[in-house]
Amino acid sequence: MFIIPWQEAIAANPASRLQIRRATERDLDGLVEYFRTLSRSSRYNRFMEPDSNFANFAFQRVVQSRGAHRFILIAEAQQQGRGAIIGEASYAGESETGRGEFALSVGHAWHGRGVGSALLSALQSRAIRLGCFALFGETLKTNEPMKALAQKAGFAFARSNDWRAIRFEKQLLQQPCALQRQDETARSI
Numbered sequence: 001m002f003i004i005p006w007q008e009a010i011a012a013n014p015a016s017r018l019q020i021r022r023a024t025e026r027d028l029d030g031l032v033e034y035f036r037t038l039s040r041s042s043r044y045n046r047f048m049e050p051d052s053n054f055a056n057f058a059f060q061r062v063v064q065s066r067g068a069h070r071f072i073l074i075a076e077a078q079q080q081g082r083g084a085i086i087g088e089a090s091y092a093g094e095s096e097t098g099r100g101e102f103a104l105s106v107g108h109a110w111h112g113r114g115v116g117s118a119l120l121s122a123l124q125s126r127a128i129r130l131g132c133f134a135l136f137g138e139t140l141k142t143n144e145p146m147k148a149l150a151q152k153a154g155f156a157f158a159r160s161n162d163w164r165a166i167r168f169e170k171q172l173l174q175q176p177c178a179l180q181r182q183d184e185t186a187r188s189i
């Protein structure tokens, strides 16, 4: 598989099979469909709850957060001449702490092919550009693939307030720098 090094608003390259870009309003339906087609266990691992309102989630992250320190990146594969969403990574920055929270998922058929790693590096690049001092996430203690992915990407583990979960965190910048004011803090990413 050929993975394009991430670049925001990367021009569609006919030779490429996968690109990572920021989701826009036009991707809302595709995102909802993507979340719906994830397996039940992947959805549970992703959201840490049995079910979520995906339309609301995507709308809040993509439309209501324009200009704020929130975004969703999507990994899109060209299939039969059309772009299909095969993975996503969501980010929400906390203006008070300069930290950002993230979570991600990859469609089952694409597991183990480097898409999760590519999404996480793209997310880190963008978070750094936004002045994110440190990045963190939480996952269920039983989620070995996510724990391995986080460890491989240099995250250190810590206790979570949620007894079911483990927290992973990584410092991205030498020191905190003021994030622009935003309306909401990271929650339910």
Ligand SMILES: CC(C)(COP(=O)(O)OP(=O)(O)OC[C@H]1O[C@@H](n2cnc3c(N)ncnc32)[C@H](O)[C@@H]1OP(=O)(O)O)[C@@H](O)C(=O)NCCC(=O)NCCS
Binding pocket: 041, 042, 043, 045, 046, 047, 102, 103, 104, 105, 106, 107, 110, 111, 112, 113, 114, 115, 116, 117, 118, 137, 138, 139, 143, 144, 145, 146, 148, 149, 150, 152
């Ligand atoms: C976690 C997840 C995103 C990983 O995505 P992926 O595209 O399969 O991951 P990659 O192929 O980029 O793998 C990167 C590293 O993760 C680890 N990893 C991935 N799948 C793994 C598995 N099944 N078992 C153990 N380690 C695994 C490995 O260290 C791997 O590196 P390697 O290939 O050099 O061994 C994917 O399993 C997923 O979507 N799970 C369901 C949703 C979820 O759990 N989200 C986490 C919420 S925070």
